[in-house]
Amino acid sequence: MGRGLHLLERSGGHHTLGFSSIEAYALERCERSASWTQKARSLARRLDGLPLLAEALISGSLSWSMAAVLATVACPDDAEFWLAEASHRTVREMKTLVLERRGAAGDVDALEAEAELRTLTLTVPREDAWCFEQAKLLGRHLGERTNADFVLGLVAESTSTLCNELPGRAIELPDDEAMSPQRAWERELASMRAEAEERCESHFRHGPEPRPHVEPLLWPEQPEGVDRQLRELSHELVGREVAFGRALEAFFAADGWRRLGYATAAQYARERLGTSLSSVKAKRRLVKRLGQLRFLADAVDRGELGYEAARLVAEVATGDTVEGWVARATERTLRHLREEIDSAELLARWSESTAVLPPSEAEVRRVEDLERAVVTGQISAPPALPPTAGAPPATVTLHLRVSADTARDFRHWEAIYLRHRGSALRDTTFLRFACELFLDTWRPRRSEVDYAHIYERDRHRCQSPCCGRRDVTPHHLRFRSHGGDDSDENLTSLCSWCHLEGIHRGQISAMPPASRIRWSFGRNAHTVVEGRRRTRAGD
Numbered sequence: 001m002g003r004g005l006h007l008l009e010r011s012g013g014h015h016t017l018g019f020s021s022i023e024a025y026a027l028e029r030c031e032r033s034a035s036w037t038q039k040a041r042s043l044a045r046r047l048d049g050l051p052l053l054a055e056a057l058i059s060g061s062l063s064w065s066m067a068a069v070l071a072t073v074a075c076p077d078d079a080e081f082w083l084a085e086a087s088h089r090t091v092r093e094m095k096t097l098v099l100e101r102r103g104a105a106g107d108v109d110a111l112e113a114e115a116e117l118r119t120l121t122l123t124v125p126r127e128d129a130w131c132f133e134q135a136k137l138l139g140r141h142l143g144e145r146t147n148a149d150f151v152l153g154l155v156a157e158s159t160s161t162l163c164n165e166l167p168g169r170a171i172e173l174p175d176d177e178a179m180s181p182q183r184a185w186e187r188e189l190a191s192m193r194a195e196a197e198e199r200c201e202s203h204f205r206h207g208p209e210p211r212p213h214v215e216p217l218l219w220p221e222q223p224e225g226v227d228r229q230l231r232e233l234s235h236e237l238v239g240r241e242v243a244f245g246r247a248l249e250a251f252f253a254a255d256g257w258r259r260l261g262y263a264t265a266a267q268y269a270r271e272r273l274g275t276s277l278s279s280v281k282a283k284r285r286l287v288k289r290l291g292q293l294r295f296l297a298d299a300v301d302r303g304e305l306g307y308e309a310a311r312l313v314a315e316v317a318t319g320d321t322v323e324g325w326v327a328r329a330t331e332r333t334l335r336h337l338r339e340e341i342d343s344a345e346l347l348a349r350w351s352e353s354t355a356v357l358p359p360s361e362a363e364v365r366r367v368e369d370l371e372r373a374v375v376t377g378q379i380s381a382p383p384a385l386p387p388t389a390g391a392p393p394a395t396v397t398l399h400l401r402v403s404a405d406t407a408r409d410f411r412h413w414e415a416i417y418l419r420h421r422g423s424a425l426r427d428t429t430f431l432r433f434a435c436e437l438f439l440d441t442w443r444p445r446r447s448e449v450d451y452a453h454i455y456e457r458d459r460h461r462c463q464s465p466c467c468g469r470r471d472v473t474p475h476h477l478r479f480r481s482h483g484g485d486d487s488d489e490n491l492t493s494l495c496s497w498c499h500l501e502g503i504h505r506g507q508i509s510a511m512p513p514a515s516r517i518r519w520s521f522g523r524n525a526h527t528v529v530e531g532r533r534r535t536r537a538g539d
Helices: 002-011 022-030 034-047 051-059 064-070 079-086 091-102 105-112 126-141 147-165 174-204 223-253 265-273 277-292 294-301 307-316 322-330 334-349 361-376 404-420 430-442 452-457 496-503
Strands: 117-125 395-403 472-476 491-495 508-511 518-521 527-530 533-536
Touching: 002 022, 002 034, 002 223, 022 034, 022 223, 022 334, 034 051, 034 064, 051 064, 051 079, 064 079, 064 091, 079 091, 091 174, 091 265, 117 126, 117 404, 117 430, 126 147, 126 334, 126 361, 126 395, 126 430, 147 395, 147 404, 147 430, 174 265, 223 277, 223 294, 223 307, 265 277, 277 294, 277 307, 294 307, 294 322, 307 322, 307 334, 322 334, 334 361, 361 452, 395 404, 404 430, 452 472, 452 491, 472 496, 491 496, 496 508
Parallel strands: none
Antiparallel strands: 117 395, 472 491, 508 518, 518 527, 527 533
């Protein structure tokens, strides 16, 4: 799939099919996330010039984790040397050798980095929690999809401001030493894990297993053919990953990695499976949810939902809501599905019921109105949305999954802020201080340009249901050369590619009115979206 995606991107085939980027294509047509797509394409691109490594990976004699390490340093002239070294070394040992021989620390670490996540628990006034929701809406508008990325942005914004507003001695806490035992323990724990993994390597060290030669796939020349083959592979991969997840569940339930002599689950995943522990956890979590939501599992088995849609639905559905969410997922693009899940979760957080229900069009518009107000600066105080019955709690507790480094930095700068709050700084919680800074810094400034009210109406994002970029330009749905006017219902916001290349080169069509555009993607339309309802050719 990485090779097919790389081929499609290199030839511009994703543009022919009506997508502004290969990531947008992979999300909608293959149901694979941007990060998955980038990793698959990156390795495929590196292995294009390394046929020996590519054949070893395809045949199974080289794992994905090992191939990712070798691809950072190998070249056609020394590929045999690196393959020979990999045949009797673990992935950990190969990383060490690569660092010694080539000094490629940055490349190796980037390919295999896996951030440790922690839960950052904050109890704040209700108004501050709403301010956090507003800032998060703006962060999502800017492309920060996860809490981990967004909170990192908050910490970075507040750090730079505190360093400017406070004297140098003020940003050093006198009680920092109180945390040194914790830091020392964390370092000792990491050292013990590394030593344990090294000692356990003798239990599973073995030479290369003989593997049959596997012929690589032959890809068609036309984009439509590449697309067809990628979709077939995507469908097959979903079934394989579900089966893999079920096998992992049985294996981990039997404490398999310990019984086989591995020091940690991460070591087993890396050395034996050739993948990361986070990937293993994601597959196990999806399979657990499929076991609890039989209706969703049946939809996946029938091919009605792909991997990404199934993963999104599994995160929010319950036994009572799964049928509604599956129906919604089958008739939405992945971009629209994500938006509706985000809207439903926001409404659920601020209502009496904790159930995340498929939102109505009116509820989606409510959340869009809130985002529009945040992005355009029309609200600066927590709004009275959504409705609540009875007396609301005075405080709200937030549980945020962030990286370990982000959690430590947040607590460090929070302590500094609280020491100077009310004197040199605002008298608020640190969370609100950081959120207000983020809003003030990153909210788009309205400029006196033509069609500014259209950009604001569309929340400064491309209205294509498969795009969402922010470099927007105005587009007349009915061309002015065909009698179109400047009315709001004939205008929409499109990114530069969707407008100039997609629409005007016939790879996308968009028919008025703006409140319910009928979209068609590809010269031979493979996907049609009317309003928010999607149908695919052959459905």
